[in-house]
Amino acid sequence: MKLVLIRHGESQWNLENRFTGWVDVDLSAKGIEEATAAGKALANVEFDVAFTSYLKRANKTLNLVLEHSNQLWLPVYKSWRLNERHYGALQGLDKKETADKYGDEQVHIWRRSFDVPPPKVDKSSEFYPANERRYKEVPAAEMPVGESLKDTIARVLPYWDSDIAPQLKAGKNVLIAAHGNSLRALIKYLLQISDEKILDLNLATAKPYHFELNQALEVTSAPELF
Numbered sequence: 001m002k003l004v005l006i007r008h009g010e011s012q013w014n015l016e017n018r019f020t021g022w023v024d025v026d027l028s029a030k031g032i033e034e035a036t037a038a039g040k041a042l043a044n045v046e047f048d049v050a051f052t053s054y055l056k057r058a059n060k061t062l063n064l065v066l067e068h069s070n071q072l073w074l075p076v077y078k079s080w081r082l083n084e085r086h087y088g089a090l091q092g093l094d095k096k097e098t099a100d101k102y103g104d105e106q107v108h109i110w111r112r113s114f115d116v117p118p119p120k121v122d123k124s125s126e127f128y129p130a131n132e133r134r135y136k137e138v139p140a141a142e143m144p145v146g147e148s149l150k151d152t153i154a155r156v157l158p159y160w161d162s163d164i165a166p167q168l169k170a171g172k173n174v175l176i177a178a179h180g181n182s183l184r185a186l187i188k189y190l191l192q193i194s195d196e197k198i199l200d201l202n203l204a205t206a207k208p209y210h211f212e213l214n215q216a217l218e219v220t221s222a223p224e225l226f
Contacts, residue, residue, distance in 0.1 A: 002211070051176045
């Protein structure tokens with residue numbers, strides 16, 4: 001079976017160098033071009049089903065990929081579990097200004113460590129997920145207020161097990177359009193990458209990453225990642 005993972009195209013806040021996380025930021029003009037090009041590049045790959053997050057930058061990337069690969073008719077499933085890592089109180093902040101305030105070392109720890117979360121978002125904030133209708137079904141105990149990569153992995157993998165893996169086991173080719181950290185979570189699991197090594201993985205915007213799996217969902221072919 002084929003599994004293709006694609007991070008969304010460049011977003012407006014990627015362009016502005018701001019922490020995004022679960023904030024629903026749109027694609028930039030460049031991001032639209034990137035997603036369109038990815039769709040054309042995938043025109044020779046036949047998918048059976050697609051998955052994405054609840055965030056428009058991933059949704060629009062997926063729609064553009066499906067449109068330009070002539071597969072817009074495919075069934076699409078969305079889940080909050082495929083959302084980007086929640087950056088807590090850092091969301092919306094300029095990355096350079098944040099580094100000037102807290103120091104480069106501290107910001108680097110928040111961004112690149114495996115298990116150190118950023119400062120928590122206040123529940124009164126517009127960026128607290130429970131204040132949005134789209135997240136009304138998220139259990140209160142699982143509502144993120146600031147996640148490390150370890151936390152992100154913990155919420156992504158149950159969805160892999162319950163919804164994505166069964167499609168692959170049924171012999172279907174799967175496309176997932178999501179985010180840098182939710183996709184790193186899946187790649188870490190699939191390739192059994194160490195906690196330390198995964199920190200070196202950076203996924204390009206709107207670049208398709210092709211994997212092939214056998215019936216046991218063992219990876220038999222993987223892209224060069226590092």
